[in-house]
Amino acid sequence: MTNQSEPYEFExxxxxxxVYLFTTGIDIKxxxxxxxxxxxFNAYMEVDAEVFEMVISIADNLAGGRLPSDERVAPTIFVIFEDFFLAQRHVIVFICDSTDGRGKARHRKFGHWFYNENVKTDVMTKFDRIVVDGSNRIYLSLIMSRLHPNAGRIVEIFMRMGEEEK
Incomplete structure (x- = not known):
């Protein structure tokens, strides 16, 4: 029997x-x-950070419709995080898609997943901000290893990004 909070196998x-892929128990890919x-961070060459934008998407949902809650998705995404960037101290910028008006809900859900999973190892840190672009609110998160050698400077730049253009 599979533990409900055990991560799915991924490739x-x-x-x-x-790209990483995984399939849930009800065949959602x-x-x-x-x-x-x-x-x-191009304007800040002294930071020396490999930055990546993280995208979580549904590759295939044969059943269609709204996704059911699945307690194994969050731990799977967290294990993928660890696999990809902790050893190399990458920096992740996560932008919640808000084109359908659900950006805030996605941001809240991701934050919940992150904090519930990270408490087990406490090796990552996350910083959030909202950028207003006209009538749109863009929800951003910066995620990185607590051990990143330039953590303070990276957070400082992330929290000020876009302000220079105003």
Whole structure:
């Protein structure tokens, strides 16, 4: 019998976007990508950070409709995080899709997943901010190892990003 909070098995497909795949118990296929996005910090070359934008998407949902709650998805995504960037001290910027008006709900759900899973190892840290672009609110998270040698400077830059343009 499978423990409900045990992560699903996943596969690292690799490629330019560092793709991971996993399938849930009811055949919903997820794709987790870590897309190189170092341009977030291009103006700050002294930071020396490999930055990636994380994308979590449904690759296939044969049943269609709304996704049922699945306690194994969050631990799977967290294990994928660890597999991809902790050893190499990558920095992840997570942008919650808000094109359908559900960005805030996605941000809240991801935060819940992150804090519930990270409490087990306490090796990552997350910083959140909201950027207002016209009438849109964009929910962003910065995630990195607590051991990153430039953590303080990276957080400082992330929290000020976009302010120079105003």
């Amino acid at each position: 690292f497909v690799a490629g330019e976007q560092n 997820y794709e987790v990508k870590f897309v190189p996005s170092s341009d977030y």
